[in-house]
Amino acid sequence: MRRLGRWLLGLVILVMSFFRAAPPRERIVPEGRPQRRAEAVVIVLLLAAALCGVGFVVVYAVDSLGNRTQLFGLLLGGAFAFVAAALILVGKRLVVTEELEEEYPPPEHPTEQLELTQIVRESSSRFTRKRLMTGAAATAAGALGLAALTPALSLGPALRTEPLLRTPWRRGRRLVDENGRRYRAADIDPGTFYTAFAEGAPKDEIGSPLVVVRLDQHALKLPPERRSWAPGGIVAYSKICTHAGCAIALYRKPTFAPMQPRPALVCPCHYSTFDPATGGTVLFGPAGRDLPQLPLMVDPAGGLRAAGNFSGPVGPSWWGVRMWRARS
Amino acid sequence: MIHKTVRLIDRSTGTSPLLKKALRYLFPDHWSFLLGEVALYAFIVLVATGIYLTLFFDPSLAETTYHGVYAPLQGTKMSVAYKSAVDLSFEIKAGLLFRQTHHWAADVFVAAMVLHLMRVFFTGAFRRPRTLIWLIGLLMLFTSLLEGYLGYSIVDDLLSGMGLAIGYGVALSIPFVGANLAELIWQGPYPGTTLFESRMYIVHVLILPVLIAVLLTAHLGLVALRHHTQFRATPRQTQRRLLGVPMFPGQVPRSLGLLFAVAAVLFLLGGLVQINPIWQWGPYELSQGTNGAQPDWYLGWLIGALRLVPSFDVTIGSYTLVPNPFWGGALFPLVVLGVLALWPWAERRITGDESFHNLLDRPRDAPGRTAAGAAFMTWVFLVFLSGSADRAYVFLGLSYAAQIWVYRVAIWVLPVLVFVIARRYCRELQRADAIEHERERAEQEARALAH
Numbered sequence: 001m002r003r004l005g006r007w008l009l010g011l012v013i014l015v016m017s018f019f020r021a022a023p024p025r026e027r028i029v030p031e032g033r034p035q036r037r038a039e040a041v042v043i044v045l046l047l048a049a050a051l052c053g054v055g056f057v058v059v060y061a062v063d064s065l066g067n068r069t070q071l072f073g074l075l076l077g078g079a080f081a082f083v084a085a086a087l088i089l090v091g092k093r094l095v096v097t098e099e100l101e102e103e104y105p106p107p108e109h110p111t112e113q114l115e116l117t118q119i120v121r122e123s124s125s126r127f128t129r130k131r132l133m134t135g136a137a138a139t140a141a142g143a144l145g146l147a148a149l150t151p152a153l154s155l156g157p158a159l160r161t162e163p164l165l166r167t168p169w170r171r172g173r174r175l176v177d178e179n180g181r182r183y184r185a186a187d188i189d190p191g192t193f194y195t196a197f198a199e200g201a202p203k204d205e206i207g208s209p210l211v212v213v214r215l216d217q218h219a220l221k222l223p224p225e226r227r228s229w230a231p232g233g234i235v236a237y238s239k240i241c242t243h244a245g246c247a248i249a250l251y252r253k254p255t256f257a258p259m260q261p262r263p264a265l266v267c268p269c270h271y272s273t274f275d276p277a278t279g280g281t282v283l284f285g286p287a288g289r290d291l292p293q294l295p296l297m298v299d300p301a302g303g304l305r306a307a308g309n310f311s312g313p314v315g316p317s318w319w320g321v322r323m324w325r326a327r328s
Numbered sequence: 329m330i331h332k333t334v335r336l337i338d339r340s341t342g343t344s345p346l347l348k349k350a351l352r353y354l355f356p357d358h359w360s361f362l363l364g365e366v367a368l369y370a371f372i373v374l375v376a377t378g379i380y381l382t383l384f385f386d387p388s389l390a391e392t393t394y395h396g397v398y399a400p401l402q403g404t405k406m407s408v409a410y411k412s413a414v415d416l417s418f419e420i421k422a423g424l425l426f427r428q429t430h431h432w433a434a435d436v437f438v439a440a441m442v443l444h445l446m447r448v449f450f451t452g453a454f455r456r457p458r459t460l461i462w463l464i465g466l467l468m469l470f471t472s473l474l475e476g477y478l479g480y481s482i483v484d485d486l487l488s489g490m491g492l493a494i495g496y497g498v499a500l501s502i503p504f505v506g507a508n509l510a511e512l513i514w515q516g517p518y519p520g521t522t523l524f525e526s527r528m529y530i531v532h533v534l535i536l537p538v539l540i541a542v543l544l545t546a547h548l549g550l551v552a553l554r555h556h557t558q559f560r561a562t563p564r565q566t567q568r569r570l571l572g573v574p575m576f577p578g579q580v581p582r583s584l585g586l587l588f589a590v591a592a593v594l595f596l597l598g599g600l601v602q603i604n605p606i607w608q609w610g611p612y613e614l615s616q617g618t619n620g621a622q623p624d625w626y627l628g629w630l631i632g633a634l635r636l637v638p639s640f641d642v643t644i645g646s647y648t649l650v651p652n653p654f655w656g657g658a659l660f661p662l663v664v665l666g667v668l669a670l671w672p673w674a675e676r677r678i679t680g681d682e683s684f685h686n687l688l689d690r691p692r693d694a695p696g697r698t699a700a701g702a703a704f705m706t707w708v709f710l711v712f713l714s715g716s717a718d719r720a721y722v723f724l725g726l727s728y729a730a731q732i733w734v735y736r737v738a739i740w741v742l743p744v745l746v747f748v749i750a751r752r753y754c755r756e757l758q759r760a761d762a763i764e765h766e767r768e769r770a771e772q773e774a775r776a777l778a779h
Contacts, residue, residue, distance in 0.1 A: 060421055067420075069422075069599055070599050070600055072421075073596055073598055073599005074600065076425070077591075077594075077600075078592070080591040081592035087585030087588060088581070088582060088585035088589070090581040091580075091581035092582070095577035096577060098573065099572070100354055100572065100573075101354075101564065101571050102354050102569070102572075104554075104568055104570055105554065105555060107456070107554075156514065156515040156520075159508065160511070161507045161508065163517050204613070205517075206517055208614075209614060209615035239615055244497030244498065244653045244657070245494065245497040245518055246493050246494065246617050247615050267617070268618065269490060269493075271718065286639055286653070288652035316497035317641055317652065318507035318648065318651060319507060319647060320648070323647065
């Protein structure tokens with residue numbers, strides 16, 4: 001009897017332990033109904049993406065198709081679009097959408113704040129001259145920071161602003177066009193503008209390019225000291241706008257003089273508008289300074305030459321722009 | 329198989345508890361929360377396409393002569409940088425696709441960031457405990473503007489040169505130090521030395537992208553630490569409890585789907601819609617300008633601001649204190665950044681509300697904020713619009729000067745009007761809500777009585 005009882009007990013324990021060994025684990029993610037149609041669509045979309053991908057490789061490899069940007073874009077974009085559609089369908093239909101709740105983390109931790117403060121404060125208990133120490137540390141940090149920044153001065157001639165005043169123009173220098181051909185006064189027709197450069201100087205220096213126009217001599221109202229700067233009504237100005245440095249590429253010429261505004265040089269970037277008849281004064285737009293004028297003269301052979309340097313520094317304004325003249 | 333992978337990861341990193349938490353991180357569901365994600369995914373496309381471009385682009389200003397396949401430029405003298413950009417467009421297979429996709433991605437990236445910023449502003453998501461996230465986001469936006477500007481500047485076509493000339497003008501205009509700063513950056517007067525190109529290049533392909541990536545990581549990390557904000561769509565959503573879809577399995581396929589959708593749109597645009605056809609602009613020459621040039625949309629507000637300022641420099645005797653481009657090119661964007669950055673503190677001061685907020689406002693819930701935001705947006709948008717006055721002149725024949733004068737007045741008048749109207753409208757909506765609420769309660773009571 002006792003033996004049987006032992007056996008029975010053993011059996012019960014065995015059965016129970018069997019159940020305990022494989023308890024049906026509780027699900028974390030809830031079960032959902034299968035969506036066979038959505039699944040099929042996702043599979044088709046993925047295959048379509050694969051097809052586009054293969055198509056891209058084929059178009060790339062087949063030289064006779066050439067460099068077809070449109071096809072490349074369609075196929076690669078198409079591949080991405082199909083994958084996107086498949087993924088969105090998976091997200092919307094196939095995976096279980098659970099709405100769960102959770103506590104926001106606490107916005108602040110007062111106990112930890114106090115402890116942190118305590119740790120930092122107690123760690124400095126051996127310091128007796130804290131203000132002096134702080135001052136010394138700040139001095140060291142400042143000096144080191146300064147030393148670390150100093151090499152940045154090697155980037156450019158920061159302390160020499162004199163190069164900003166330099167132009168290649170001086171008395172007698174010839175005006176040439178972009179191919180280096182010398183301008184003659186007779187070349188300059190009214191009604192249009194010409195771009196000129198200093199002969200023998202690099203064309204990409206900000207002080208070199210000029211805009212040259214011929215105006216009616218009676219319409220010229222230059223300041224008295226510039227009377228002689230416009231032989232035959234030809235005036236020359238720096239082509240670089242004094243506002244933000246763009247090239248002045250527009251010439252406003254009245255097609256019907258009695259009705260329309262007078263001739264003007266216009267910058268296409270911010271529409272600063274300068275009057276070539278009055279010495280480059282600003283008519284409209286944001287420029288805060290006149291367009292620098294270059295005095296001209298005509299040599300005995302009829303060639304157009306500079307009679308000096310500009311009336312002011314060339315290019316956009318800076319703090320020193322009114323303190324000095326342009327330099328050769 | 330799955331268990332084996334999980335076990336391998338846990339045994340080698342010990343991150344199972346962390347991963348479990350990450351997988352079950354909750355995302356509240358609202359369409360407007362996707363805007364930030366769109367920006368993130370556009371950034372990923374930018375990095376991927378950008379890396380491809382660096383393999384072909386040669387940032388050198390050395391002069392060369394073009395003998396490539398594009399006939400109109402045959403024999404033209406140009407920089408190696410510009411030539412390599414033209415070559416990668418015409419002679420590298422799929423090169424143009426990647427260049428145009430990169431350019432489109434930049435435009436979409438900034439647009440998504442701006443929309444995301446507006447969403448965050450008008451719902452009050454910038455309030456405590458998320459003000460730092462807001463500031464990091466702003467920094468990221470402005471860094472990205474500079475990054476985009478440098479991107480189209482390094483190509484050395486005529487448009488990039490004109491943009492750089494303007495940048496030089498703005499740098500020069502900074503009071504007291506402008507000239508010195510510009511000479512540091514350009515290594516002398518504009519257009520500077522050939523080193524300037526290498527400097528722009530390293531900043532564009534390394535320094536700023538890394539900075540954006542670091543800011544992005546901080547931005548997202550802080551969002552995760554604080555958890556997402558949520559609207560009160562159901563009574564279960566409170567300041568303390570958050571209701572949402574877990575990262576896995578609910579959010580991952582949707583978010584990845586969005587990544588692929590963004591990539592799809594960008595590559596389709598890059599393949600099918602031309603953007604910045606640099607071969608048409610030609611190489612940059614200091615003495616040339618093109619009429620009707622427009623920058624990328626996200627710089628339009630600066631062009632507008634530079635154009636609106638009337639003609640004046642601030643001078644003291646012969647000392648030029650503030651040259652004109654400073655107002656539109658430097659001060660205006662700084663003011664916009666400053667106002668946005670300081671707004672959370674301003675709002676706290678005005679409303680006296682110092683508390684933490686996990687629940688979002690609907691725009692009508694905060695009429696003052698909504699009105700201020702709408703007015704501010706109107707101000708910036710009008711300045712932006714004024715940048716296209718020359719286009720309105722060409723297409724509609726409206727006098728340019730007259731338009732500029734209208735804008736000069738409108739940018740100060742319209743925001744005030746918008747403020748008043750927006751606030752009034754919000755309050756009306758609130759009142760309508762209150763009436764609706766009242767009616768529902770009365771109906772409920774009536775029903776209870778009837779039973």
